[in-house]
Every structure is written in C-alpha cells, then in structure tokens.
Amino acid sequence: MKNFFADRTRLYVAIPLLVLALIPVALPDSEYEQSVLIVCFLFAIMASGWNIISGFAGYVSLGHSVFLGMGMYTGSLLGQYFNLPTYYFVLVSMLVSVLTAVIIGAVILRTKSHSFVIITIAVLLSAQLIASNWRGFTGGTEGVIFRSPSWVKELGNMPYYYMFYVVFLLTIALVWFITTSRLGAGFVAIRDDEAKAGSIGINTTQYKVIAYGLSAAPYGLAGAIYAQYLGFINPIGAFNILLSVYLVLSALIGGKGTLWGPILGGFLIALANEVATITSGGISARILIMGIVLVGTVMFLPQGILNSVKTISAKRKSAKKSVAFIDQASIAEPNTAISIEKIVRPADANANKSDVILKVTDVYKSFGGVKAVNGVSMEIKRGSITGLIGPNGSGKTTLFNCITGTYEIERGSVVLNGEEISKMQPWVRAHKGLGRTFQITKLFKSMNVLDNLVAPLEQPSVKKMLVNKIQGDEADRAREVLSFMGLSSFEQSKVGALSFGQQKLIEFAQILMLRPDIVMLDEPASGINPTLIERLSKAIKRLNDAGTTFLIVEHNIPLVLSLCDYVHVLSAGELMVSGTPDKIRNDEAVIEAYLGPDTLLTEKS
Amino acid sequence: MELIQVLIYGLLLGGVYALLSSGLSLIFGVLDIVNVSQGAYLVASAFVTWRIWESTGIEPLVLLPLISIVWFFLGLAIYRGLFARVAPQGPSMTVLLSFGIALVFEGLLNIIFGNKFKSIVNDYSLKSFDLNTIILPYTQVIASVVAVFALVLMYLYLKYSWAGRALRATAQNRDGAALVGISHNKSSAFAYAIGMATAGAGGVLLAITYPFYPATHYEWIAKLLGIIVLGGMGSLPGAIIGSILLGISEAAGNTYAPQWTILFFYSVIMLTLLFKPEGILGAKTRKDSA
Numbered sequence: 001m002k003n004f005f006a007d008r009t010r011l012y013v014a015i016p017l018l019v020l021a022l023i024p025v026a027l028p029d030s031e032y033e034q035s036v037l038i039v040c041f042l043f044a045i046m047a048s049g050w051n052i053i054s055g056f057a058g059y060v061s062l063g064h065s066v067f068l069g070m071g072m073y074t075g076s077l078l079g080q081y082f083n084l085p086t087y088y089f090v091l092v093s094m095l096v097s098v099l100t101a102v103i104i105g106a107v108i109l110r111t112k113s114h115s116f117v118i119i120t121i122a123v124l125l126s127a128q129l130i131a132s133n134w135r136g137f138t139g140g141t142e143g144v145i146f147r148s149p150s151w152v153k154e155l156g157n158m159p160y161y162y163m164f165y166v167v168f169l170l171t172i173a174l175v176w177f178i179t180t181s182r183l184g185a186g187f188v189a190i191r192d193d194e195a196k197a198g199s200i201g202i203n204t205t206q207y208k209v210i211a212y213g214l215s216a217a218p219y220g221l222a223g224a225i226y227a228q229y230l231g232f233i234n235p236i237g238a239f240n241i242l243l244s245v246y247l248v249l250s251a252l253i254g255g256k257g258t259l260w261g262p263i264l265g266g267f268l269i270a271l272a273n274e275v276a277t278i279t280s281g282g283i284s285a286r287i288l289i290m291g292i293v294l295v296g297t298v299m300f301l302p303q304g305i306l307n308s309v310k311t312i313s314a315k316r317k318s319a320k321k322s323v324a325f326i327d328q329a330s331i332a333e334p335n336t337a338i339s340i341e342k343i344v345r346p347a348d349a350n351a352n353k354s355d356v357i358l359k360v361t362d363v364y365k366s367f368g369g370v371k372a373v374n375g376v377s378m379e380i381k382r383g384s385i386t387g388l389i390g391p392n393g394s395g396k397t398t399l400f401n402c403i404t405g406t407y408e409i410e411r412g413s414v415v416l417n418g419e420e421i422s423k424m425q426p427w428v429r430a431h432k433g434l435g436r437t438f439q440i441t442k443l444f445k446s447m448n449v450l451d452n453l454v455a456p457l458e459q460p461s462v463k464k465m466l467v468n469k470i471q472g473d474e475a476d477r478a479r480e481v482l483s484f485m486g487l488s489s490f491e492q493s494k495v496g497a498l499s500f501g502q503q504k505l506i507e508f509a510q511i512l513m514l515r516p517d518i519v520m521l522d523e524p525a526s527g528i529n530p531t532l533i534e535r536l537s538k539a540i541k542r543l544n545d546a547g548t549t550f551l552i553v554e555h556n557i558p559l560v561l562s563l564c565d566y567v568h569v570l571s572a573g574e575l576m577v578s579g580t581p582d583k584i585r586n587d588e589a590v591i592e593a594y595l596g597p598d599t600l601l602t603e604k605s
Numbered sequence: 606m607e608l609i610q611v612l613i614y615g616l617l618l619g620g621v622y623a624l625l626s627s628g629l630s631l632i633f634g635v636l637d638i639v640n641v642s643q644g645a646y647l648v649a650s651a652f653v654t655w656r657i658w659e660s661t662g663i664e665p666l667v668l669l670p671l672i673s674i675v676w677f678f679l680g681l682a683i684y685r686g687l688f689a690r691v692a693p694q695g696p697s698m699t700v701l702l703s704f705g706i707a708l709v710f711e712g713l714l715n716i717i718f719g720n721k722f723k724s725i726v727n728d729y730s731l732k733s734f735d736l737n738t739i740i741l742p743y744t745q746v747i748a749s750v751v752a753v754f755a756l757v758l759m760y761l762y763l764k765y766s767w768a769g770r771a772l773r774a775t776a777q778n779r780d781g782a783a784l785v786g787i788s789h790n791k792s793s794a795f796a797y798a799i800g801m802a803t804a805g806a807g808g809v810l811l812a813i814t815y816p817f818y819p820a821t822h823y824e825w826i827a828k829l830l831g832i833i834v835l836g837g838m839g840s841l842p843g844a845i846i847g848s849i850l851l852g853i854s855e856a857a858g859n860t861y862a863p864q865w866t867i868l869f870f871y872s873v874i875m876l877t878l879l880f881k882p883e884g885i886l887g888a889k890t891r892k893d894s895a
Contacts, residue, residue, distance in 0.1 A: 058697060060701065062641065107875055108882075110882045111882040111883055113838060113883065114633070114696055114700075115834040115838060115878070115884070117639055117641075118639060118833075119834065119878075121641075121823075121827050122830070122831055122874070126868055130868065133864045245704070248701065248704070285712065285716070287708050287711050287715065289712070290712075291706065291708025291711070292705075294701065294702075294708060295687065295702060295705035295706060298691055298701050298705060299702070302694055302698055
C-alpha cells in the first residue's frame with residue numbers, strides 16, 4: 001500500500017515534469033507560453049531556495065531576491081569583461097551568491113534572534129544602493145544593456161527555456177536531497193526548537209549558515225541566465241523588493257517546509273501575475289493585491305495548499321485506521337536481546353580516566369536580583385548514579401542549564417572529563433559526552449520518532465550531515481536504541497500524538513544516540529505512570545552497569561533514594577548537604593527544608 | 606566647527622529617530638513581532654498630514670495630537686482584527702502578516718495620492734538658526750524638540766500609569782502577568798496601538814522635514830529596524846542609543862559622502878553584531894527550558 005502510494009506520488013510529479021520538458025519541442029510556436037513558463041520556473045526556483053532557510057530552518061528572509069541580483073550582476077560584469085553572454089558565468093554567479101550568504105550568515109546567524117529578518121531587508125537595500133552608486137562598475141542607475149546572442153533569431157526563447165528548466169530540476173534535486181538527509185532533519189530541528197537542537201550536538205550556527213548558503217545557490221544560477229534573458233540590468237530591477245514578495249508569497253501559498261509546495265506556489269503566483277499584467281497592469285494595484293493576498297494567506301491558509309491537503313487526507317486515513325492506532329500505542333518490555341555494548345561507548349574507553357567525571361566549582365548564576373545558583377560546587381563520580389534534589393526553585397534546573405551551556409555562568413568552572421567546558425557551545429559539550437533531557441520534553445514536534453532520534457549529531461562531520469536519515473548506520477542505530485528502550489512500535493509516530501510519559505522515554509532514547517558519558521535527566525519520572533517508572537529505572541540501571549554515569553533531578557524521593565548511590569541537596573541556590581541515600585534520608589535539615597518537619601522519608605524504600 | 610555642526614545636527618536627527626524606533630521597539634518587546642509595517646504607518650501619516658495641510662492650510666504640528674490618537678485606534682483595530690489571530694503561530698508568521706499590511710498600505714497610498722514625491726513647504730521650512738558657523742534648519746530643530754517631548758511623555762506614561770505597568774509586566778512574563786489579572790490580549794493591543802501612535806506622530810514630523818512618496822516606507826523601516834538591531838532588540842534605551850548613532854552617522858555622511866550614508870550605518874550594525882551578536886544593550890532574558 002505504501003509503495004503504491006509512493007509510486008503514485010512519483011507519477012504525479014513525473015508527468016508534469018515530462019510535459020514541461022516537451023513543450024518547446026511539441027509546440028514550436030508557443031513563444032508566448034514559453035516566456036510565461038520561464039517566469040514560472042524562475043518563481044518556483046526562488047521559492048524553493050527561500051524554502052531552505054525560511055521553510056525548513058524557520059528563519060524568515062524578506063530580502064532574498066538580493067541573491068538573484070547578485071547572480072545577475074556577476075554574470076553581467078564578467079560578461080562585459082569577456083564579451084560573452086552572461087549565462088556563461090552561471091557557476092561563478094552561484095559561488096558569489098552562496099559566498100555572500102555565508103559571510104552575512106556567519107555574522108548574523110550566531111544567535112537565535114529576530115535580527116536576521118531585519119538584516120535581510122537591509123542587505124537588499126544596501127545592494128541596490130551599491131549598484132546605483134558604484135557607477136564605473138555597474139553602469140549606475142541606468143544599468144547595462146546586453147547584446148542578444150546570435151541564436152535568438154532562429155531559436156527564440158527555447159534555449160532560455162531549457163536553461164531555466166535545468167536550473168529548475170537542479171533546485172528540486174537540491175531540496176529533495178535536503179529533505180532526505182540528516183542535514184534537513186537538523187534544519188527542521190532548529191526550526192522546532194533551537195536550544196534543544198544545540199543540546200543534542202547540532203552546531204546550530206553552522207547549520208543555519210549552511211541553510212542560508214544553500215538557499216542562495218539556485219538564485220545565483222538563475223540570475224546569470226535571467227540577466228541575459230531580460231537583455232538589460234539595472235539596480236531597481238535586479239534588487240527588487242517586490243520580487244521578494246512574490247517569492248515569499250509563492251512558498252507560503254504552496255506550503256513552506258515541503259518539497260513541492262513552493263514549486264506549486266511559484267507556478268500559481270507567476271500565472272496570477274501574468275493575468276494581472278494582461279488585465280490591469282497597474283503596479284499600484286498589483287502591490288495592493290499582493291498585500292491583500294499575503295495577509296489573506298497568513299490569516300486563512302498559513303500552512304499553504306500542500307500542507308492543508310496533507311492534513312485533510314491524513315485525517316481521513318486516521319479515521320479509517322483508528323483501531324490500529326490505539327493498538328500500537330503500547331510500550332513493550334525493553335529488549336534485552338540488544339547487546340548493551342551497541343548502545344553505550346565501549347567500557348575500556350573510560351579505563352584510564354579520572355574518578356570524577358564532572359566537577360562543578362563555585363558556579364554562580366543570577367537573574368536580576370535572584371541568585372538562582374549561588375556558588376555551588378560538587379563532584380559527580382564516574383559510573384555513579386547521582387541524585388540532585390531540592391525544593392522547587394532551589395536551582396536544580398538552572399544548574400543543569402549552566403552545566404549544559406543553555407546559560408552562560410557568571411563565575412566558577414565546569415569540568416568534564418578533566419576538561420574545562422564552561423565556555424563551550426552547548427553542541428560542543430554534547431560531543432564531549434554530555435547528554436541531557438528536559439523537565440518538559442523538548443522533542444521536535446513536526447518530526448516522527450525515528451527522525452527525532454536520527455537528528456542528534458554524534459560527531460561534527462560534513463559526511464554525517466549528508467547521509468540519508470532513514471537508511472544506513474545512523475538509522476539502524478536509532479532502531480536499536482528504540483528497541484533497547486522498548487519503543488520500537490513508535491518508530492513512525494508523530495511526536496505530538498504521544499503521551500507525555502512516552503515522550504519522556506523517547507527523549508531519553510534520543511540522548512542515548514550520542515553515546516553520552518554522563519546522562520543528565522531532569523525529572524524523568526514526573527507525570528509518567530508507575531509501570532513506565534519501573535522500565536525507566538531498569539534502563540538506567542542497565543546503562544549504568546555498562547559504565548554510563550547519571551545525574552538525576554527528581555522529586556520522586558523514594559525513586560531517587562533507591563536508585564542513586566549518592567545525593568546532593570540544593571536549597572535556595574546553594575548546596576545544602578551531600579551524602580549517601582541513607583545519610584540524606586535521616587538528615588533533619590533536609591527533611592525540614594524539603595518536606596516540612598513532620599514528614600519521614602522512609603515510607604517506601 | 607564642522608565636527609560640532611555634524612554632532613549637533615546628528616543629535617537632532619537622532620531625536621526624531623528615537624521616537625520612531627521606540628514604537629517599533631515597544632511592539633517587539635511586548636509582542637515579539639517584527640513590525641515591518643511600521644514604516645508604512647509612518648509614511649501614511651505623512652500623506653494624511655500633507656493632504657490636510659494642502660487643502661486647509663492648517664499648521665501640521667497642530668495636527669500631531671489628533672493624528673496620533675487616530676493612529677492609536679487604527680493600531681487597536683489592526684491588532685485585534687489581524688495580529689491577535691496570527692500571533693499564536695509565532696514570529697515568523699506575524700512578520701509576514703506585517704509585510705503584507707505594509708504592501709496594502711503602499712498600494713493604497715499609491716492609488717490615493719499617486720506615486721510622486723510630496724513635501725510640505727511652510728513659512729518656516731526654509732529658515733534656519735544661524736549660530737556663527739553652525740547652521741540648523743528650523744524644521745529639524747522643531748521636529749527633534751517635539752519628538753523628544755512626545756518620547757518623554759510616552760516614557761512617563763509607561764512608567765507611572767497602571768496600563769504602562771501592565772504592559773511592562775506582560776513584556777517580562779506573559780504568563781505571570783496573566784495570573785495577576787492582566788489580560789495579555791488587551792495589553793498586546795494596547796502596546797501595538799501605542800507603537801502605531803508613535804508612527805502617527807512621527808509621520809507629521811516626517812512631513813515637515815523630508816520629501817516622501819509611498820515606497821519610501823522601505824527606506825524608513827530599514828533604518829528603524831537597523832536602529833533596534835544595533836541597540837538591542839526590545840530594549841528602549843538601546844533604541845535611543847541606536848537612534849543617536851544613526852543620526853550622527855547620517856549627519857557625518859551628509860557632510861562627507863551623501864550617497865553612501867545609509868551603507869555606512871549598516872556597516873556599523875554589521876560590525877557591532879560581529880562583536881556583540883545581541884546588539885549594544887541586547888537583553889539576555891531568561892528563557893527557561895522548564
């Protein structure tokens with residue numbers, strides 16, 4: 001059934017692509033139709049490029065047409081210099097566009113912030129200004145007119161048609177490759193939750209810069225061809241903000257974050273634009289209409305056509321299959337057949353490392369006047385299961401965030417495996433062996449469980465980014481980890497459809513993908529049922545036997561006291577007492593601070 | 606002397622920018638919306654001012670309070686009708702909505718007023734203060750004084766009124782504010798309306814100081830957004846510092862290399878971001894994972 005559907009999707013796509021390829025040959029007199037389709041190709045190319053940074057990675061660019069202008073001007077300048085048509089320089093143009101994007105991205109994409117969208121507008125206007133004022137180089141505001149290539153008389157637009165068609169196919173191939181690779185999974189991870197993506201080893205800055213660079217590539221290619229096709233170039237035409245509007249609208253209306261949505265949207269908007277040109281032609285009316293359509297799309301069709309169709313058909317399907325759906329929502333016993341060596345790092349890797357895996361010294365972090373963590377020092381022994389308890393607001397999660405790099409500490413040091421890590425980015429710490437889960441799970445909501453597990457990047461390498469996300473070693477490993485945790489039946493489930501407890505276990509599994517030396521769990525047992533708690537402690541113990549260290553924040557005191565070898569108690573941002581579970585259980589100060597004077601901690605264990 | 610002229614003139618420009626960008630900064634700080642349509646609101650106000658002045662001859666500055674109030678209510682309507690519905694989808698959709706609104710405004714202004722430069726020429730338009738070697742145009746001085754006055758008024762209101770406190774509370778912790786009885790929707794609409802009112806007031810000042818036509822809203826919004834990126838997104842003092850820096854770099858640019866002025870400012874922004882990615886006074890707020 002699934003294969004059949006996939007084949008049919010391919011057919012839906014293959015037939016139009018084939019028809020488009022044949023049009024100039026089959027209909028030699030279709031000069032006008034070809035010129036309209038060239039604009040369709042251009043819009044689809046641009047919308048697809050935009051989709052890489054803004055649809056997948058979630059960083060909206062409003063000045064993306066700057067990269068088309070870059071390509072046009074590069075082709076034009078080189079073309080004049082060598083006295084050749086501009087399309088000879090497609091590759092150089094692409095390189096210039098990509099490099100520009102990478103340089104700009106390297107400056108403005110380092111933090112998670114909204115300044116990106118602003119800078120994209122500024123870059124477009126700056127480019128216009130430079131092209132207008134750098135007269136000797138660009139011909140100033142009047143621009144440059146190109147001589148037509150000699151073949152135009154005989155062949156008309158047909159060669160241009162095929163040039164754009166090829167760029168169109170290349171763009172589709174690029175986006176398709178991204179959607180199937182771990183790189184693409186990383187982009188979507190950033191869009192869904194950037195902090196989380198960093199915590200599982202994804203170098204978010206690098207990914208975003210790559211996304212921005214790749215998104216500019218099709219523009220450079222198309223620009224060098226487009227300049228010659230137009231026959232002239234000027235700053236206002238090349239760096240046109242209205243063009244940016246068209247391409248944003250195309251991607252949005254078709255469905256951003258999908259492979260085919262922006263292409264569909266590009267054709268629709270280009271055709272609509274053509275109709276508008278024929279019927280009214282007024283630029284003012286056009287701007288007004290585009291504005292209204294953009295507002296309308298955001299208000300009433302925010303997911304775009306393709307996503308909306310998908311949602312509707314998915315709803316239909318799940319209505320039919322509802323019984324099967326409930327059936328699969330069960331968690332199996334952890335699979336003991338999976339060898340633990342496959343899950344964790346080989347034990348001898350720890351052989352000649354020091355006793356203390358993590359050492360926190362005098363760490364200090366405040367928010368305004370609140371000293372959330374006030375000079376905490378503690379050591380976590382290698383191979384231990386260490387508990388971290390304390391009343392609400394005592395600074396447990398903040399300390400976690402200081403250790404993993406979500407927060408910069410104001411003072412003190414964090415040493416992992418003998419190495420100072422407190423100045424490192426979160427993803428570097430993840431690569432050094434630090435894994436953590438969150439109190440409120442932070443899985444990537446728009447991905448299924450398998451994609452969530454494949455998203456973490458164990459070692460930073462370009463090769464790993466480019467591998468297919470659902471085949472090969474990484475995916476096999478993800479399936480093993482899921483099986484180890486007894487979660488195999490959830491492989492294809494959307495994360496949003498799972499219960500909170502299930503999500504907690506999935507997030508635990510996700511962390512294991514990185515083969516961490518130390519796993520930090522933030523309230524793993526809160527909000528999950530006793531059976532799952534049982535499974536969870538089994539998994540923790542098994543991993544611990546194989547050498548993984550655990551640091552656990554938890555309010556379920558009986559669980560902490562039964563599971564842990566050693567417990568630290570925080571209170572009001574300071575370390576109150578540390579010791580074995582027995583010592584903590586009988587420490588009156590702890591009992592009083594934590595639960596009030598009349599409570600005993602000995603009920604269950 | 607030239608340097609002093611540049612500095613004083615720059616400060617005057619900066620005063621007007623401070624008013625304009627503080628509205629934008631407020632909207633970003635409270636609502637998490639990059640309000641790209643702010644420039645269009647500004648230019649629209651300039652056109653309305655121009656039309657009233659042209660047909661009645663009323664002194665534009667007299668219109669300032671009136672237009673600000675009208676823009677305030679327009680802002681309420683735009684927020685309630687459009688943004689309130691899109692806000693749950695997050696900043697990447699609200700910025701697109703705002704872009705759409707800007708286009709609608711641009712298209713309407715084009716159709717109503719025509720795609721031509723307009724400017725207001727008053728009896729004081731061409732006069733200037735002449736203090737030996739320092740020459741300051743009347744319009745520029747008036748605009749800055751009025752802008753700073755309006756800015757101070759807004760600041761005092763936000764600081765001491767209940768509505769202002771509610772607004773700041775919402776900016777800092779939306780859920781917390783809701784728990785103590787501050788409706789997020791109401792204070793959001795209020796913040797948007799205040800931001801829009803600053804664009805209304807700014808438009809009047811724009812009308813008496815510069816020529817304008819509909820598409821100039823892109824240049825304005827690029828400048829204003831640049832200011833808040835430079836100063837630190839959502840920081841009001843940051844917006845003021847950014848405004849002064851833009852004012853001075855423009856004044857210097859106008860004196861030495863007019864056509865490269867704005868590029869010079871953008872370079873300052875990029876350089877700042879290179880060393881301080883969150884802007885000059887960018888706040889690192891507590892975004893808890895739990």
